[in-house]
Amino acid sequence: MNAPLGVILAGGLSRRMGGGDKGLLELGGRPILGHVIDRLGPQTAGLALNANGDAGRFGEWGLPVVADTIEGFAGPLAGVLAGLDWAAGQGADCIVTAAADTPFFPRDLVARLCAAASEQTVPLVLAATPDPERGTIRHPTFGLWPVALRDDLRAALQGGLRKVVLWTDAHGGRLARFDDGPPDPFFNVNTPEDLAMARALMESAT
Template sequence: MSGPLGVILAGGLATRMGGGDKGLLTLGGRPLLSHVIDRLAPQVSGLALNANGEAARFDEFGLPVLADSISGYAGPLAGVLAGLDWAATQGADSIVTAAADTPFFPADLVARLQATGQGIETALVLAATPDAKRGQVRHPTFGLWPVSLRDDLRAALNDGLRKVVLWTERHKGREAVFPIGDVDPFFNVNTPEDLAKAEQMRKGAS
């Protein structure tokens, strides 16, 4: 199989939105998830959605729905593992993940992640943006993940690990730094106020 598979992470609890699926909230008359699919699908060789609960609520998108295999809410790493296990059945070497609540991420996300991982046998790369105070900020729901590490990740999750960067640093993970232009490409919708801001950002970009 040529190129990584894409996995959209939609397994969050959305507590600051009052619960429910953030990806089903409407932006510009369409679900947030539709915007994410439109951006990621052209960059990958296949696409799936990581979400828990009743899969039928995502039927309109026509994607495989992958539930976490780790019990309880184990965070984004559990979604990554679900994606890696699915990718293994598809014969893929890697996946690229994107969050379901981040509608403006770069159209060259996959290309930049892959370029940063070039020449590394086990390329594990997170997206990052520059930050004046901290140098850079990592975006752990956006990354390139090798299928070969799935059993290591499963063991780490079963041992209680939940923080993405703790695991990526164990495997010498790198960061692909993306510029911030007029809008933060990794702006995500956590609150009703964020959704209103995203609407303004969308109109400004059009």
């Protein structure tokens, strides 16, 4: 499989953070989004950012910004669809998504997602981690998504579907298991307390 394009999902409403762009919060002297770009960029054949509103606030990175085409903040699947539509225009077969508020995800994320898709006719894989109490936790903002299913996804969203795993399960989606913690490689910044923890993790790693 050729290196997929990457799409960073930044279209959420950030309610628990009080609104705004979580990816623009400062971590280690620069925005969280900068860390995400540094990790995902080298793993992919090109990057775009999925975000709504004024694209100019992301101008310093020089990335294409693609907005949701499904109205009403329909969740991460709407961002995936926007990314797939962008990738189709680039002639790509698939994308890998990452969340803009998750600065510590694996630097071999793409390779491991692609490996899990081995022999799949239509590559569709979500990242997952083990949890001693909850079993397997799926991370629906981190996945490998086929351009070939974008119209099916569009129809599902227009029909009201919002839960990622219902759609991936319906299309034979697989899991790529990441036993990389602690800390959780998919730890994301949802609250001010999470941001303080991310800063502590960043300091301990330097």
